[in-house]
Amino acid sequence: MKIYKFRSLTNETEYCRLRNILETGYFWCSNFQDLNDPIEGVFSLSGKNDEIIRSGILDIYSLKNKYKICSFSGIEGFEKPSIWGYYTSGFKGVAIEIEIEENKVKKIDYKENIPEIFSREIADNAVKNILTRKLKSWESEDEYRYLIESDNNYHKIGKISAVYFGNPYGNLSNTTDIQKNKKLVEYINFRKRLTKSIDYWNVKVENGEVKKQVEIYGVNNQKNMAQNNINSTKDETNGSLVEIYPKKFIQKYLIEEIRDVVFRHPFLAFSLIAIGIEFLGKCMLIECDHWDIKREESFRPYGNGMDLLINIDSRYSELNLKDQLRNGLIHTYLPKSKIVLSEVKDGSKHLEQAGERTVLVIEILYRDFVKACHAVIEKEFDYSDKMNTPFFIENSKQIY
DSSP states (O other), rough: OOEEEEEEEESSSHHHHHHHHHHHEEEBBBOOOOOOOOOTOOOOOOOOSSHHHHHHHHHHHHHTTEEEEEEEEEEEHHHHHHHHHHHTTTTTTEEEEEEEOGGEHHHHHHHESOOOOEEOOOOOOHHHHHHHEEEEGGGGGGGEEEEOOOSSSEEOOEEEEEEOOOOOOTTTTTTTHHSHHHHHHHHHHHHHHHSSSOEHHHHHHEEEEEEEOOBBSSGGGTTSSOOHHHSSSEEEEEETTTEOHHHIIIIIIIIHHHHHHHHHHHHHHHHHHHHHHHHHHHHHHHHOOOOOGGGGTTTHHHHHHHHHHHHOOOGGGGGIIIIIIIIIIHHHHHHHHTEEEEOOGTOOOTTEEEEEEEEEEEEOOOOOHHHHHHHHHOOOOOTSSGGOOOEEEEETTTTT
């Protein structure tokens, strides 16, 4: 069967998360308390006395917390413009089509009332009944749920078979004019970045329903499209060895591979970004024709790397990331006393003050780091600059 996962695509964090899904097939699965229904998992329990009821409530709560949940829509939900409007920020996003065995997901049972459980029924099946039942007011979502007992949040679910992009105002005589809107331009740019490497379809609204457009786009017909800066950087083959140039290195390793670490191993990602800032700074040392910098001059590349971040957010100028983040993590696996490491899910705000310490949120730090990477990629260097000589041979990983 086919089910659909909706994702917005309106900022760098959403772009990175979506690309990670498409490249790995892994989806984020939540605890029931983190879903958007304010009475998610609520039930009515009947028993012989209050003590049995209290005990039953605790038992069911414990059982519910064992599960991780990922929500999808069936084809009826896919075809409803209102679902696209809500879950993709007004068609500024995608529906990922997944092929999966029917017994791997549970269809939501929509009822007028919350589930009623009797104390003698408390068991795993009763908990699954609670977690796959919602009020009828949610019925338009045509929801299916993947449930798994696990401590991990990321799970590979089915096989991704297609990606459908929202195309807001895409079928009008004045589409070009309307899509000059700032938010639409940002979405279209994110869409272009993704569609250079995947097959995809657009959708259109017809007679009040969302329809899949017939034409296919993607990797099979991208040959004649203009290539972006990174694809135009040198990447030469010498027999079985591939010479990787610095801009290609930045794209492949600093942007793409660190991105995977950010969402799976966020603590380790801080170390990689801290080191990456220094590398970007070395790229910008135009007067230096080599990569090995004397220890007494090591402040120069890090200063250049920090300048790239400061151009993105001036608040970075107040931090000594070289000492507080890089040196702390490299020498002790801990940041120094003026830095706090956090994630978006913790609810912290990036670069906010927590007493005398500054909070770094990995997803936002990575977003800014990617912008700094692109600033280096987009810069034109002199032909004789080290940026136009091979950095390493990919097969042996030998640095020149």
